[in-house]
Amino acid sequence: MIKKTLVAGFAVLSAVNASAWAGPVEEMMETDRAFAAMAARDGVPAAFAAYAAEDVRMFPGGSQPYAGRDTLIERYADFPNDARLEWDPVEGMASPDGDFGFTWGRYVYTPPANAEGASVGHGKYVSIWRREDNGDWKFVADIGNSNPDPDAED
């Protein structure tokens, strides 16, 4: 109980000087890491369904953008069972009120072993996060694109 009060006190103090508060960035980074851990444990479709906001905007490379968590769930049903999508956030930035912001990081996509001609894909992503009324962070937008192969000479 004492601990809870101290934490609440810290949050109130921080809100007064929100721009200096590193808290929300760390919260978003931590949420993004939990999102990646869930993808590794329970699969990419389950993790995207769990962390997407109801009104999410998705920007898949090479396809048209689409909106909504329900559509996201339909699309991710096609994600190959034995493919892997792994990622790690690098940095984040939050709004002054600490309720909105983004993380970015790097991803590695490993196609299914039996996928002919498919190779490991490297890239970066930006996820935009919003703190929902219940306090949970959900992503409201997700977009990525390719990086050079890390083994390439240039």
Next chain:
Amino acid sequence: MIKKTLVAGFAVLSAVNASAWAGPVEEMMETDRAFAAMAARDGVPAAFAAYAAEDVRMFPGGSQPYAGRDTLIERYADFPNDARLEWDPVEGMASPDGDFGFTWGRYVYTPPANAEGASVGHGKYVSIWRREDNGDWKFVADIGNSNPDPDAED
């Protein structure tokens, strides 16, 4: 003078019920349109230099991410003089305090007429915006990826 006071009054009322305020989204959309208009008028390098935040994060497709307006200016010095990058924002979303958010839209890249083998590229982008201390909106992150050719059958 009266007009100015009314506008300020509206802003104060809106701050009380910030989540219902469409104002910051419209401001970001308008800034993004002005950014695109400047690119058409003064060139892409000048426009990116003018609208980028000092601490911008850039996520160019097929290249490593980089940080900072100074680096952005160096990179955009290579943008071909007679290439065109045109875009239009479609939607935006703002933080509850109205000082942070994003726009997304569609772009068309037209390579220089003399560029062998280059074709018109279609895509989408996400720009993340922050209201600076002087009230100007600057983008703190910019990322895009390809869309299917609009003439493609699927």
